[in-house]
Amino acid sequence: MASLRKLGLVCVFGLLSAALQAATLAELTKQLEAQPGFIDAWRDSAKGRVLLSVSKLDQPFLLLSSLPSGLGSNDVGLDRGQPGEARLVHFEKRGAKLLLVQENTRFRASASNPAERASVVEAFAASVLWSGEILASEAGSHLVDFSSFLLADRHGIASRLRDSRQGAYRVDEKRSAVLVEQSKNFPANTELESLLTFDGPGDGNFIRDVAMEGTSLTLRQHISLIKLPEPGFQPRAYHPASGGIDISHADFSTPLGQSLHVAWQIRHRLEKTEPSAAVSAVKKPIVYYLDRGTPEPVRSALLDGARWWATAFEKAGFKDAYRVELLPEGVDPMDARYNVIQWVHRATRGWSYGAPIADPRTGEIIKGVVMLGSQRVRQDILIAESLLAAYAKGGEAKQKQALDMALARLRQLSAHEVGHTLGFSHNFAASRAGNGSVMDYPHPLVKLDAAGNVDLRDAYGDGLGPWDDFIVQHAYGQFGSAAEESGALARLRAQAKARGLRYVGDSDSRSPGSQHPDGVLWDFGADSIKTWDQVMAVRQRALQTFSIDVLPAERQLGELEARLVPVYLLHRYQGEALAHLLGGAEFEYGLAGDARAGAVRAGAKPVAAAVQRQALARLTAALQAENLSLPAALLEQLSPPSEGYERGREYFPNRMSTQFDPLSATQSAAAHFGSLLLNAERLNRLAWQHARDAAQPGAGEVIDQLLQATWKRSSAPKNQPTAQAVQTAVNWVMVDAMLGLLDGGRLHAGVDAELRQRLRELAEWLRKQPSDASRKAAAELIQSYLANPQTVKLRRLPQVPPGAPI
Known part of the structure; x- marks a missing residue:
């Protein structure tokens, strides 16, 4: 019976389907x-x-x-x-x-x-x-x-x-x-x-x-x-030194002696009305539209920054080829016909993005989408106010300076993310030349004025840099035939190099173990060591003046702790710049033909030994109590979160209930700088460079200096009552980091053996020192792990509060 019912249902549905098929298109759509x-x-x-x-x-x-x-x-x-x-x-x-x-x-x-x-x-x-x-x-x-x-x-x-x-x-x-x-x-x-x-x-x-x-x-x-773009777009071959973004595929029609890999530079279509003219109007300009939901003064700052690219297109020979406008009322920003800059809200601050949408066949950009996180500007203001102590009596000028700095950063950010949607990659070497490019990640140019006070005027550049003019010309410039284009682009790259323009992209910058000394996020200055000293002086001054005066009147008292975080860790990114010098090496992007022609240098040139040792000395000093202890006057003003508030991700970790935990703050900083020194890739490179040249520092020298600055230092400063407690907290982080490094299994066998030997020697040295609970416990921990790692539960390194994006 059930089978007959099922058969009946099948017949009914079959008849309905047949009826639908019998209906005409006009009949089905007339209503x-x-x-x-x-x-x-x-x-x-x-x-x-x-x-x-x-x-x-x-x-x-x-x-x-x-x-x-x-x-x-x-x-x-x-x-x-x-x-x-x-x-x-x-x-x-x-x-x-x-x-x-x-x-x-x-x-x-x-x-x-x-x-x-x-x-x-x-x-x-x-x-x-x-x-x-x-x-x-x-x-x-x-x-x-x-x-x-x-x-x-x-x-x-x-x-x-x-x-x-x-x-x-x-x-x-x-x-x-x-x-x-x-x-x-x-x-x-x-x-x-x-x-x-x-x-x-x-x-x-x-x-x-x-x-x-x-x-x-x-x-x-x-x-x-x-609909696919109309024919006529000419793909441009991607070159690894161009600063462009590529789209690639495998082409099985290439001659047998050539690579299957084919890469195009992604770019918008831009055609001159007079192709032979050096400067010409265009058939269709590139237009970006800003989200109407963007408030002032943010709206004006974003429009200003995004419009910076117009000058580069003008220099590349395109008149009135690029502009930025407010999105017309009623236009859907998802509409594929519009390049858009959107003001995006999230629960927490975070990254902004520039997403170019390209035809996968040719690399022609059909739509650019910029998403700017709305809370980033608030963090910029927070940092500026905290460095300036902007709410002291008569601080109106400093408050304006903080707002001006944040808006200057927004202009740069707008230009940066639009740059991605124009087809341009990051260039983390541009900071070596000041305002070299909006495609770098910029740290505010912090300095002390003649009176010794923090000065944030001119913290960010205004307008494009010389690298930006180059990448527009390289991606969009028109040069005639394919052969003429290839030669003209090669000359452009040679001219850029002769002007001192450098390029280091994401793949050689983001990893904690990256080695290129110029490939650093959020750094500034031509000399990483000099800038470190400058940043440390600003940090010291900011900590000395840090008080309730960094906090706006309407904020709860516990927020003072959150504002301390970026000041206390102000040197974190310049520390990464120093780390890139250790075991670091300079190299260039290019093709084999470029190297044969002498346009680029093949191979990697190690950083000078003396420079590496200067960087090492500063990084190990950063792990000492003198640089990590907080002023007593500052500690006395830190209050627990007020009722109705609590600590969030922007705060230091805490093991002291609602009271501020200065040891956790210390350990967070120690974890950051210790991890830079004890990075597996970095130690492996150091060992190899020392094997090739004994004058260069090796992995053992780094470990020795690290231990001399922490566990083996003679004594903490006696004029700082908490210095010994701070140094002990740092020392424990270093032991945990070294054991974790061994446990990670990423060291070459010889480097692993060298680290194990240093740890055995440390344990023996600690056992021989005057009775001290930490020294005794550290010796026992090291010996137990080296004897049988399975018997020891290693501690995770302390969490470091988020810094980027600053």
Whole structure:
């Protein structure tokens, strides 16, 4: 009986399906709102559907996802306005179904032979993203309900939540909907939107920070279907010394003696109206639009900074080719036709991003999306006010100086992130030449004035630097034929080098073990050692003047501790610059042909031994009580958080309940600088450079100096009552760091043996010293670990409060 009922249902559904197929396209859409455009669409508001009429089969176009609304968590990263990557897709008909297929653009053939191109397509898998029943076909057009595509997680939201350890989330279709009223259509793009509700555990820390109900996360997902750019765009070969961003693929049509790897410089299309003219107007300028939700004075600062690039395009020969405007009212910033600068709010301060969306076939940028975190400027003001003690009596001028500094930083930030969307990478060497480039990460140019007070005037540069002019010319300049272009670009790079412009990118700067002395984030000055001394003098003065006068009147007393963090750790990034000198080496980016022509130097040149030892002396001194003890007057003013407030991530760790914990602050600083010295990659390089040249410092010398500055120092300063306690706290962090380094297994065997020997000697030395609980316990810990690591539970290094982005 049950089987007969099932058979009956199958027959009913089959008849309904046949009836639908029998209906014409016109009949199925006569009650719907037509939206003609790139892919004709119909709004079905009654049923909450969007139907598409697909007429162009097997013809590629671009698919882009984005988020009109975000999660609000910097840690998870699902921000308002966030774009995905552009995918090359096409529709194809298979029986009664329409498939949406993503083409594999990572592997291709550029040959004119169709069979050769087809052989590569057939060798690598494509991806079917969606399948839908064809409701009706008429005159070559096929009607499908595209709602199921829109109601699926096309942006990777669930993956991002999983990867950030917030749990397993999935789309709940019952609590999701197609936003029919948001669908829009234009000749070159179709814009669609949906409301997605994700069901999940809701117990992740980051989720609890931002969500009203962590088990039910509702975001909007936007889908752009974009017509391919018109022919005529000329891809430009990427060069590793250009400072550009590349997009690459494997081309199996390259001659056998050449590499399969092909890389293009991503860039906007920019065409002169008079191609032969040195300076010419353009057919279509590059225009960026600022979020209308940006308040003043931020709005004016962002517009000013983003507009800096206009001068570089002018110098490159393009008149009125670039401009920045306020987004017109009623324009959807997700619309693929608009380059946008968005002011993005999150629960905590965090990074800003510039995302260029490029055609994967050619590298042509079709949309630039800038996302600027709104809380960064507040941190800049906080740092400035804390360095200046801006709320002392008569401090109005200092308060204005703090605001001016923060707005100057916003201008630079706006230019920086727009630069990424123009096709430019970071250049962390530019700080060697002052305001060398907006594409560096700038530290405020802190100094002391003639009276010995902290001075933040001119803390950030104004306008582009010489590197920025170079990268615009290299990416966008027009030089004639392919051969003429290649020669002209080579001359541009040679001229940049002759002017002293240097380039070090992300891959040689971000890692704690990076070795290039110029590849440093948030540093400044041509000489890292001199700048360290300058920053240390400013830090000392700021700590001496640090008091309740750094705090605005309406803030709770406990916030004074949060303001102490960036002042106490003011030297953290210049310390990283010193660390890059240890075992450091200079090298250049380029091609083999560049080296043969003498345009670049092959190999890596070690930093001079004397410079390395100066850096080592300063880094080990940073671990001594003289540089880590806080002034007594400062300690006396630190209050526990007021009722209704609590410590957050911007505070030092605490093991003293609500009272400020100066030892945890000390240990955080010690963990930072100790980790720089005891980095496995750095020690491995030091050992190798010493093996090649005995005059250079080796790993053993670094460890010896570290121990002499901490455990083996004769005594802490007697004029500082807390100095011994501070030094003991630092010493323990160093032991934990060295044992953790051994436990990590990343040292070469010889370096591992050298460290173990130094630790054995330290344990023996500690045992022979006058009775001291810490020395005795440290000796026992070291000996126990070296004898049997499994019997010892190692302590994690203390947490260092977030610094970047400053």
